[in-house]
Amino acid sequence: MIDISQELVEEKIAEVIKEIADTLEIEVSIDSASCPGLLPGITSQVLVTVMGRLEKKLDIIIPDDCYVFYDKKEQKQLDIKMSAEKLIKHAKYGK
DSSP, rough: OOOOOOHHHHHHHHHHHHHHHTTTTTTOOOTTTGGGGGGGOOHHEEEEEEHHHHHHHHHHHTTOOTTEEETTTTTOOHHHHHHHHHHHHHHHEOO
């Protein structure tokens, strides 16, 4: 678990997704209720890239077995708010 504000993590998730979407010339509208895995043109491979960029922006490490945009137990895509909560819970500080 890391000690970082929920709002900051949500903001960074949306920021990174928008940056990648702009690069890929995909038009997306994002808020905390958006499910990144359900956005048109945003694939799971793109979301893995998002996680890597989040690690750099927040100076954290997301464990390899933690995919922050999906809940395996409930088998559903997570919105940005829930993804941020999962990231805060499972991430560790970078070395």
